[in-house]
Amino acid sequence: MGTTGSKLEKSLPSSFPDNERIFGLENFGNTCYCNSVLQALYFCLPFREAVLDWARACVNSKVRNDEDSMLVSVAETFLHISSNKKKFGVYGPKKLIQVLRKNNEAFRGYQHQDAHEFMNYLLNQITEELHMEAKELAPHSVDRTPEMPKTWVQNIFEGTLTNETRCLNCETVTNRDEAFLDLSLEIEENSSITSCLRNFSGIETLNKQDKFYCEKCCSLQEAHKSIRVKRTPNILALHLKRFKYVESVGRLKKLSHRVVFPVELKLNNTTDAAADEDAFFNLFAVVVHVGSGMNHGHYVCLIKIHEQWFHFDDDTVEGVDDSHLHSVFGSAQEGGGNYSGYILFYQKVTA
Incomplete structure (x- = not known):
C-alpha cells in the first residue's frame, strides 16, 4: 500500500x-x-x-x-x-x-x-x-x-421519476413513472449540484415538430414537460455528465467545470405527492476523474469512513482532511482543474 x-x-x-x-x-x-x-x-x-x-x-x-x-x-x-x-x-x-x-x-x-x-x-x-x-x-x-x-x-x-406533461390547450396533465438507479445531470460552468438538479427538473416546452399528442384533445398540442423525483432512493447516486461529444473535433471532450456539491443535500425537485419530499442525504463517496480526456485519464475515489475522509488511488490509501473535497469540484477556468468529481454517492438520513 x-x-x-x-x-x-x-x-x-x-x-x-x-x-x-x-x-x-x-x-x-x-x-x-x-x-x-x-x-x-x-x-x-x-x-x-x-x-x-x-x-x-x-x-x-x-x-x-x-x-x-x-x-x-x-x-x-x-x-x-x-x-x-x-x-x-x-x-x-x-x-x-x-x-x-x-x-x-x-x-x-x-x-x-x-x-x-x-x-x-x-x-x-x-x-x-x-x-x-x-x-x-x-x-x-x-x-x-x-x-x-x-x-x-x-x-x-432505486428511486422513481415522474415524467409530467401538461397540455397547453386543455391543461390535462399526463404522468408516467420510471425507475432509476442513478441520475445523470447536465453541468454548467461555476454551478452546483442544487442548480444541476433544478435544471434536471426544468420545464421543457414541446412545440413545432416536438408537439405532444394529447388523448383528450385527440391531436398534437403544445405542452410543458418536466421530470421530478417521486420516490427518493436510500442511496442517491448522481452522475455528472462531464464528457460531451464535440462534432467539430469528432470526439468526446471533458468538461472540467467547477460544480460545487454539499456534504448534506436536500432534493429540490421532488413531486408534491412524494412521501419523503423532505428527505436529507449525506455524502459518503465521490468517484473522481483525473485528466483532461475520457480515453486517457485516471479514476480515484474519496470516501468518508466513520467520520474520516480517505483518498483511494488503486493500491494507495491515505487519510485526508475534509477540505480535500474542495479540490475535486472542478475548475472555474476552462482547461484547468483535472481533478473533477464524477459520481457522487449520498445516503438518506433516517430518523
Whole structure:
C-alpha cells in the first residue's frame, strides 16, 4: 500500500472501529475505473451488508456458485477484505476483472474505461442475476407474480421519476413513472449540484415538430414537460455528465467545470405527492476523474469512513482532511482543474 498501514493507522481517530478494514485494490492495466467504483460500493454499508448476507446464505442454499457471476466475484472480493486478519492491506480483484471482461465485450482489453458505465453494468447485472436466482429457487411463485419482486440492489439504489406533461390547450396533465438507479445531470460552468438538479427538473416546452399528442384533445398540442423525483432512493447516486461529444473535433471532450456539491443535500425537485419530499442525504463517496480526456485519464475515489475522509488511488490509501473535497469540484477556468468529481454517492438520513 502506498501509505503504509502503520502510518495510516496513526492518522485514524481513536473512535475508529477495530473491525473495519481498509484495503487498496491492485490495478490490472487501466482498471482504476473498476477499483474506484468497487471501493465506493464496499463502503456503501447497505450494499456491503447485503452482499455479505447473500454470500453467507449461499453456503447452505441451492444457489449456484457460478464462476461467471459478477455477484459471486464481488462477494468474494468483499469477503476477502471484511474477514481479513489485517486491518490494512492490498487486494487484487483479478477474478472479478476476468469475469467482467469475459461477460462484457465493452470492457475487454486494457484501454481506459468509463466508471459510470461500469457502475451501471455492475448494478444491473447483479439485479439480473438475483432475478435468475429467484426463478431457480421458487419458479412457480415467481411465474404467478405479475412483475419480478424487487431485489436488494433495487431496494438500496432505486428511486422513481415522474415524467409530467401538461397540455397547453386543455391543461390535462399526463404522468408516467420510471425507475432509476442513478441520475445523470447536465453541468454548467461555476454551478452546483442544487442548480444541476433544478435544471434536471426544468420545464421543457414541446412545440413545432416536438408537439405532444394529447388523448383528450385527440391531436398534437403544445405542452410543458418536466421530470421530478417521486420516490427518493436510500442511496442517491448522481452522475455528472462531464464528457460531451464535440462534432467539430469528432470526439468526446471533458468538461472540467467547477460544480460545487454539499456534504448534506436536500432534493429540490421532488413531486408534491412524494412521501419523503423532505428527505436529507449525506455524502459518503465521490468517484473522481483525473485528466483532461475520457480515453486517457485516471479514476480515484474519496470516501468518508466513520467520520474520516480517505483518498483511494488503486493500491494507495491515505487519510485526508475534509477540505480535500474542495479540490475535486472542478475548475472555474476552462482547461484547468483535472481533478473533477464524477459520481457522487449520498445516503438518506433516517430518523
